[in-house]
Amino acid sequence: MKKDDQHPRVEMQLHSGASQRVLIIEAPYYTAVTNALIEGATAVLDAHGVPYDRIPVPGALEIPQVLAKALDAGLFGDDDPGRYGGAIALGCVIRGETSHYDIVVNNTNHWLMETAIRYSIPLGNGVLTVDTEAQALARAEGGANGKGGDAARACLRLMHLERQFGGDAS
Numbered sequence: 381m382k383k384d385d386q387h388p389r390v391e392m393q394l395h396s397g398a399s400q401r402v403l404i405i406e407a408p409y410y411t412a413v414t415n416a417l418i419e420g421a422t423a424v425l426d427a428h429g430v431p432y433d434r435i436p437v438p439g440a441l442e443i444p445q446v447l448a449k450a451l452d453a454g455l456f457g458d459d460d461p462g463r464y465g466g467a468i469a470l471g472c473v474i475r476g477e478t479s480h481y482d483i484v485v486n487n488t489n490h491w492l493m494e495t496a497i498r499y500s501i502p503l504g505n506g507v508l509t510v511d512t513e514a515q516a517l518a519r520a521e522g523g524a525n526g527k528g529g530d531a532a533r534a535c536l537r538l539m540h541l542e543r544q545f546g547g548d549a550s
């Protein structure tokens with residue numbers, strides 16, 4: 381059963397009109413899965429009129445590295461239309477035969493969260509961690525209702541809260 385069948389979405393305000401750009405960092409290690417995640421995330425951003433840029437990287441481990449590089453380059457900033465207001469990480473890690481899965485999953489998630497929290501970057505995490513490609517596709521597909529859409533909504537919600545709190549994402 382898909383998780384969404386068990387947990388209906390709670391309605392909350394995502395976006396209040398300001399349209400800072402969002403940076404999508406995507407790892408098409410499993411192309412069909414990541415393409416479905418991208419479709420879902422961009423459908424949500426388009427529906428809210430939020431512009432975005434997409435940066436592809438080889439695998440999930442490169443996603444936090446690019447987030448850190450973009451931050452270091454001064455590409456993020458609160459309420460500055462020339463800079464990104466949030467980021468969305470999209471990719472998929474599928475368990476293999478060795479312990480490498482744990483390294484990829486743990487480091488990707490640790491460094492995404494560490495960077496997002498330390499530098500107050502609104503981040504939607506759409507990196508799936510699954511046992512099979514079928515599990516991944518079941519979660520990635522569905523357009524805006526799939527996990528890419530969830531990650532975009534999370535990012536927009538955090539951007540909205542950032543504006544409410546008056547924080548500084550730089």
Ligand SMILES: Nc1c(NC[C@H](O)[C@H](O)[C@H](O)CO)[nH]c(=O)[nH]c1=O
Nearest residue numbers: 407409438439440441471472473474
């Ligand atoms: N096994 C998966 C990887 N592995 C690749 C790493 O993310 C990385 O690109 C490589 O170690 C070079 O630094 N990446 C995924 O996105 N998904 C996987 O299942």
Ligand SMILES: CC(=O)[C@@H](O)COP(=O)(O)O
Nearest residue numbers: 474476477478480481484
């Ligand atoms: C998550 C991985 O890196 C994984 O796909 C690697 O597979 P394996 O453990 O069979 O080498």
